[in-house]
Amino acid sequence: MADRPAAPSGPPERGRFGRYGGQFVPETVMPALDELAREAPAALADPAFQEELGRLMHTYAGRPTPTYRAERLTAHHGGAQLWLKREDLLHTGAHKLNNALGQVLLARRMGKRRIVAETGAGQHGVATATACARVGLPCVVYMGDEDMRRQAVNVYKMRLLGATVEPVESGSATLKDATSAAIRDWVTTVADTHYVIGSVVGPHPYPWLVRTLQAVIGVEARAQVLDQAGRLPHTVVACVGGGSNAIGIFSGFLGDAGVRLLGVEAGGRGLDGPAHAATLVAGRPGVLHGAFSYLLQDPDGQVLATHSISAGLDYPGVGPEHSQLRDSGRAGYAAVEDGAALAAFHRCTRLEGIIPALETAHALAAAGDLAAGLPAEEVVLVSFSGRGDKDVDTVRALGERTDHRSDEVGP
Amino acid sequence: MTTSPATGAARLRAALPAGGEVALLPYVMAGFPSPSATVPCLLAAQAGGAAALELGIPFSDPLADGPTIQRAGQAALRQGMTPAAALASVAEARRSGLTVPVAVMTYLNPVLQRGVDRFCREAAAAGVDAVLVPDLPADEAQDLAGAAAASGLGFVAMVAPTSTPERIAAAARLATGFVYCVAQVGVTGARDIVPPSAVELLDRVGRVTTVPRALGFGLSRRAHVVALRGHAEGAVVASALLDRLGSGADDPAELMRRAVAELCGR
Ligand SMILES: Cc1ncc(COP(=O)(O)O)c(C=O)c1O
Numbered sequence: 265m266a267d268r269p270a271a272p273s274g275p276p277e278r279g280r281f282g283r284y285g286g287q288f289v290p291e292t293v294m295p296a297l298d299e300l301a302r303e304a305p306a307a308l309a310d311p312a313f314q315e316e317l318g319r320l321m322h323t324y325a326g327r328p329t330p331t332y333r334a335e336r337l338t339a340h341h342g343g344a345q346l347w348l349k350r351e352d353l354l355h356t357g358a359h360k361l362n363n364a365l366g367q368v369l370l371a372r373r374m375g376k377r378r379i380v381a382e383t384g385a386g387q388h389g390v391a392t393a394t395a396c397a398r399v400g401l402p403c404v405v406y407m408g409d410e411d412m413r414r415q416a417v418n419v420y421k422m423r424l425l426g427a428t429v430e431p432v433e434s435g436s437a438t439l440k441d442a443t444s445a446a447i448r449d450w451v452t453t454v455a456d457t458h459y460v461i462g463s464v465v466g467p468h469p470y471p472w473l474v475r476t477l478q479a480v481i482g483v484e485a486r487a488q489v490l491d492q493a494g495r496l497p498h499t500v501v502a503c504v505g506g507g508s509n510a511i512g513i514f515s516g517f518l519g520d521a522g523v524r525l526l527g528v529e530a531g532g533r534g535l536d537g538p539a540h541a542a543t544l545v546a547g548r549p550g551v552l553h554g555a556f557s558y559l560l561q562d563p564d565g566q567v568l569a570t571h572s573i574s575a576g577l578d579y580p581g582v583g584p585e586h587s588q589l590r591d592s593g594r595a596g597y598a599a600v601e602d603g604a605a606l607a608a609f610h611r612c613t614r615l616e617g618i619i620p621a622l623e624t625a626h627a628l629a630a631a632g633d634l635a636a637g638l639p640a641e642e643v644v645l646v647s648f649s650g651r652g653d654k655d656v657d658t659v660r661a662l663g664e665r666t667d668h669r670s671d672e673v674g675p
Numbered sequence: 676m677t678t679s680p681a682t683g684a685a686r687l688r689a690a691l692p693a694g695g696e697v698a699l700l701p702y703v704m705a706g707f708p709s710p711s712a713t714v715p716c717l718l719a720a721q722a723g724g725a726a727a728l729e730l731g732i733p734f735s736d737p738l739a740d741g742p743t744i745q746r747a748g749q750a751a752l753r754q755g756m757t758p759a760a761a762l763a764s765v766a767e768a769r770r771s772g773l774t775v776p777v778a779v780m781t782y783l784n785p786v787l788q789r790g791v792d793r794f795c796r797e798a799a800a801a802g803v804d805a806v807l808v809p810d811l812p813a814d815e816a817q818d819l820a821g822a823a824a825a826s827g828l829g830f831v832a833m834v835a836p837t838s839t840p841e842r843i844a845a846a847a848r849l850a851t852g853f854v855y856c857v858a859q860v861g862v863t864g865a866r867d868i869v870p871p872s873a874v875e876l877l878d879r880v881g882r883v884t885t886v887p888r889a890l891g892f893g894l895s896r897r898a899h900v901v902a903l904r905g906h907a908e909g910a911v912v913a914s915a916l917l918d919r920l921g922s923g924a925d926d927p928a929e930l931m932r933r934a935v936a937e938l939c940g941r
Contacts, residue, residue: 286815287812287814287815288783288810288811288812288815289738289810289812290738290739290809290810290812290833290835290857291809291812291813291833291834291835291837291838291842291846291857292739292835292836292837292857292860292861293837294812294814294835294837294838294842295837295838295839295842296837434745434749435735435736435749440736444736444738447738448738448740448741448862451738451739451860451861451862452859452860452861452862454837454860455837455860550784550787550788551782551783551784551787551810552736552784553736553738554738554810556787559784561784561788563788564757564758564759564785564788564789565734565758565784565785565786565787565788565789566734566735566752566785567735567736567784
């Protein structure tokens with residue numbers, strides 16, 4: 265049976281994480297947010313709901329996922345041991361299903377008859393389409409044109425699963441614009457539709473709800489690493505798009521004052537230009553998609569276009585709890601550029617036989633650098649948020665342009 | 676000539692009297708179809724018969740807006756429109772004879788980045804009468820409503836067909852200029868009919884407040900405005916006007932004047 269927190273704590277007061285969070289959305293959806301803020305804690309506290317979610321997580325989705333000691337990667341970097349929390353082994357190939365399945369069960373319980381979602385890399389779209397197929401609800405997924413091109417396999421998977429994929433052409437045609445389009449759909453269909461947001465972003469209660477559903481990653485990982493490595497990690501490393509896999513794994517270690525937390529954002533083509541998505545490293549607080557949080561914006565408050573090799577990190581906002589963790593210093597945040605992420609992608613594939621998602625590769629790059637400077641008895645735990653099948657076309661297209669050479673990673 | 680009331684809220688209430696004709700509030704997007712069209716369009720809307728105006732300050736990610744306003748806002752941003760330039764165009768229009776009240780409509784982030792107090796002070800100094808922020812529900816609006824009042828600006832609160840009685844009461848308590856009643860469960864965009872639920876919403880609001888009510892989202896023709904008699908003091912028309920402005924090579928101000936006159940039954 266999957267190991268889930270027994271009694272989830274309720275939503276933060278008025279939906280705030282310190283000064284961050286809130287509900288900055290059109291009035292039309294406020295009553296639906298109020299309903300969700302009432303119904304979600306009630307469902308999560310209901311043993312029957314927990315039983316069904318826990319059973320599906322175990323027998324359908326494959327929880328608990330293992331925590332794996334990556335010996336060859338460790339040897340390559342030299343230094344601390346690299347351990348990987350294998351969310352890539354979850355059904356549909358990423359941590360996204362933890363949230364999507366929970367929210368779709370919740371939507372059914374609330375009597376909703378239709379599901380709408382946004383997706384960037386397509387992993388959240390596939391997870392939501394999967395949960396909708398399992399539960400029997402119609403599903404519409406908004407996806408930027410640019411992302412539909414670079415994550416074509418996931419588009420086809422969503423359609424196979426019975427979902428409608430709506431292309432979004434406005435703005436930069438990536439996750440930001442898909443999220444706006446999904447919210448506009450929800451504003452129009454709110455009477456019978458539930459919006460399954462894909463990360464710890466958006467208006468209250470979403471950041472709390474998604475965090476609660478992703479907390480299983482941290483609960484399992486903490487127990488596994490203690491059991492298998494015999495110690496707590498020196499640092500827990502996770503990539504941050506909206507921040508859901510990071511919050512999920514961080515939440516298991518927030519009470520362990522000695523464990524450092526490192527979130528890794530997309531450095532794109534470098535922070536000296538505009539082509540990146542390093543919100544916490546290079547942004548300043550503002551409001552996007554219903555929450556006050558760090559944001560990449562111009563001096564007038566217009567939201568900037570972003571760039572990352574990884575569609576799932578290509579987002580100018582970030583979850584409000586990360587903003588609080590950044591300001592308090594409890595978590596640190598760094599940026600990894602496209603090239604370093606790509607090199608980590610190849611390294612992990614060749615040395616461990618695991619093809620990581622390009623999102624995950626950002627965390628692997630930072631974790632490798634960190635481990636290299638630490639003693640061998642220390643543990644660096646990486647949230648291995650997803651598998652890289654969806655990125656194979658992108659990597660192949662980059663082909664000869666990468667600085668990867670096979671001799672760099674050994675035989 | 677009577678002296679103008681002292682605050683923006685009072686000027687808006689005077690422009691939207693109870694029991695009269697339904698007053699028209701045309702929407703002008705600052706910077707659309709071009710930055711140089713903003714001041715002429717404001718003046719033309721007044722000439723066409725507008726009782727008050729809404730001036731949109733474009734935002735990159737307008738969650739409450741459908742394709743027409745999204746595209747107009749993107750076009751304005753591409754041509755360099757900024758919050759400061761939008762406010763400057765109100766000041767210029769005032770110098771050129773604009774006398775009707777102006778409510779600026781924008782999203783929260785541009786206001787926050789300027790600073791809520793500073794934004795309200797600058798808006799008031801430019802000749803703006805009220806502020807309206809569609810992603811700021813009553814629960815979160817204390818600061819802006821307070822800053823608006825401190826600068827002599829009115830605050831426009833929004834209610835929707837989905838609003839509960841408690842939420843309508845909360846919005847009515849905050850509203851000083853008018854209560855903006857959203858006609859559709861949905862985003863902005865011209866539509867053929869005004870749903871019966873819009874009139875129900877207006878009547879629900881009218882039972883709890885004497886602040887004027889204006890209906891907006893979807894209104895596109897004279898008949899929509901006329902049908903509100905006895906239920907609303909004002910009617911906001913936005914996307915239908917932008918659709919007209921964006922459609923022709925004609926002078927945008929002249930298109931605006933004619934369209935507004937038509938909506939006013941002139
Ligand atoms: C594998 C994988 N990791 C990480 C992310 C980033 O999302 P988050 O920051 O919410 O975990 C995505 C998003 O698509 C993803 O697919």
